[in-house]
Amino acid sequence: MSDSPRDSWKLSLPCTRAEAEALEGDIAAFALLDSPPVLMTSEASSDDGDAWQLDAYFEGRPNAALVRLVQTLVPSARGRKPVLEKLPQADWVTMSQQGLEPVTAGRFFVRNSNADAVPSGYKDFLIGAGLAFGTGQHETTAGCLAMLDRTRRLGHRFGNIADIGTGTGLLAFAALHLWPRAYGTASDIDPVSVEVTADNADKNGVPLGIAPGRLALFTAAGVDHPGIVTRGPYDLVIANILAGPLIELAPSLSGVLEEGGTLILAGLLDTQAARVLAAYRAQGLRLADRIDNGAWPTLRLRKRPAIGWHRPRRWPHGRNGEAPGYGSW
Template sequence: MNDVAKPVQSWKVTLPCTRAEAEALDGDIAAFTMMEQPPVLMTSEATPDDEDAWRLDAYFEGKPSVAAIKLLKTLVPSASRAKPIVEALPDEDWVTLSQQGLEPVTAGRFHVRNIATDPELPDHINLLIEAGRAFGTGQHETTAGCLAMLDRMRRVGMRFAHVADIGTGTGLLAFAALNLWPRAHAIASDIDAVAVEISADNARANGVALGDGPGRLALVTAAGGNHPALIGRAPYDLLIANILAGPLIELAPTLCALVEDGGTIVLAGLLNEQADAVIAAYRTQGMRLAERSDRGEWPTLRLRKRPSIGWKRPRRINAAARGEAPGFGSI
């Protein structure tokens, strides 16, 4: 008997919406952030000669529940009486297909393209992160917020020599850091081995050298920050973590222990209403909030380690805490 599990069937739910509703759906939606596999939402014009007639397509891994469809309808009130079109999709890489129409993202001096045929932007750092299996194409507000924060840090003269990107996803934020501080030693990690593989491919596509040494990026499959490869390179003067609020809080002792006296941590992946809890967790570990920048409902936090804390090996919040993050790379 063949015991190999069949791949999960992908489904699409389509609803009509207005242009205003479509524009309000830019980025990921807070209502779905707690789902293990949140849907990918795409909007497009439904009728070329009617600028207010738009459509919402939601792509799910597995057949969407009645509750998920009801939640989806709350995002587009004009479709409250509309019957959703629910259909199973053929076995294709639907995440890539759904993202092929994404526009390039410009944040600070960075211009991130998702399609190789899109033109580069003059006088910008152009990066190519093609849509695919890992998070972090630049489309999400948290990733764009981190890019803008890193650019702003460079513009005010901040310098870094040892950089870590925890939960790297596609490698984008690590690439950005190396473009800003090209002599830095950098390492990027993700719990997902596929994400690490994709990051390596993206590094080669963007001319980022892999390996050890200044100006090179090391890649490692690691859960959180409590891993020999990450600890062995510590302490870091810049650590980036674009994951989710829960893992950020769980990892606070581990990540702060990896940062040198006076070092900087950039955090993202949290919602406005989660910011106070995240800040409190890092303040307990000797960090102070130096800057906060909001993009919609997604804040990006820059924290600095107080000189009185100094370097120490990672410690955990409690006996049950494993110093690990779930399978989330850069959003």
Template sequence: MTSWRVTLPCTRSEAEALGEDISVFAALDSPPVLVTSEAEPDRPDQWRLDAYFDEKPSRSELALVVSLVPSAAGARPTAERIADQDWVTLSQQGLEPIRAGRFFVHTPAHRDAVPPGTVAFEIDAGRAFGTGQHETTTGCLIALDALKRQGAIFTDVADIGTGTGLLAFAALRLWPAARAIASDIDPVAIEVAAENAAINAVAVGRARGRVELAVAAGMDHLRLRARAPYDLVVANILAGPLIDLAPGLAGALAPGGRLILAGLLEHQAARVTAAYRRQGMMPSFRIVRGDWPTLVLRKRRRVGARR
């Protein structure tokens, strides 16, 4: 099989944030697979981005790749033809399984490596963000595991910006009697989530023990509003959208409900937390993975009540 590779240098922070920008390819019939790697082990901030296309990319597609890397502004990358390569398999070669609490997330290449006693999910690398490789997704999995260990019980769950569907699936494994809905602004992500649900034997639908899938921007969907209030909402997006969504996400929570927020950097945590405090949300605990904190907040029983 012949494919095409576009390579750009990038910084480590740009590489870590790349998964958040996969939506720029949403309009493409065949989006590229993005692979980031450390360029030189002795220079830890120098990374590279490889974008694999199954056909020669156009100028506009090359421009989309460049747009993902701010430090490469103005660059004119070229596409290199690669013969006899399966780019999906290639993209997974560097994706080692992830252990996050009781969860074990792996690609098909590690299907036989699942440790006994773990809650395993097979998530194929490719068209949507959220394979478990990024620190934000891992942090959310650890937060879910911690809530379960604390004895929390949830019956109505929403996963906003679901990507691959992984976080909604994980919540259902922990609380199998819950109803769950997973949404994403990217229609491709919802297609991927449906595929992953089938792979992992997660039932799709509106009943308890099933996940409902919806294409939506934030809370802007009839089904998301109709199913509120929730006692658990997970949102792994970006700091800016999380701040903008604070009234909608907090408003969709029942009193006492929990909110897991990720996709922000450490220096953005104070602003994000402040936005949710104004909506009656109180910090509960946080998970920190590298520069990426995951915030867990709880809605006050009575907004505006004296402390």
């Protein structure tokens, strides 16, 4: 019987403690992969503090090139034969994320367990380990949370917000916390992510619906859904995806953004930022702010306002994200 595309596989390699510590967070080598593996490291021996093991979990059997890519992450294992095994049917992504440390970004505290104590003064989100990307552990998600918090502290106001490629819904929840009177829209190409977002919304007290202060959910590739288009234009769009899709989506993301509106982009490497920025500058946007979280930058862009009486508007004057005193064209 042939393997199912959803079968789970594990690749194991020995590594050193230093190599294991270097693998914390997002891995630059996986940035262009559609379905990157989940990495876990653990001590291989209680008697040897430098003897560690790398386990890489895959959805589907990895090909030889992907195995070699993982091997490059642990040079000390050069010449050692990797152990590749098919796993029993199980939610290995959830298992791999159990026990992740909480993340603090801006005013937000993101945890995946009720056992984690919430510090005072932070907005708490419980995002359980699961099938969807975006738990808050990833540098890209944490960078977006920090950028949203900074944008609010600078005095920006938004009335219509969209989170494209929402994953777990975390960024949409954070944006609605910062701007509670706004209309909220969240979408993902993966229907599982949309289901996860709905479940997380219930756990975190985020109301769903089409009214102000509520979050409307859509399953769509990018903004390719009539519900997403008709709810626009948006004065804040968030897209934490990957560099390739961000470049491809530049015309459509810019198209649903209100003139003068704000676009927050993440999921790209610092070496890819110039190409991503070039794609959006061609659509009339300019870089307004940047946060670098390791090798993963978060970009805040602004769309150049049109000049003239015929400029289309949905929101009242002053509600398009402009922060008086912080510059404009």
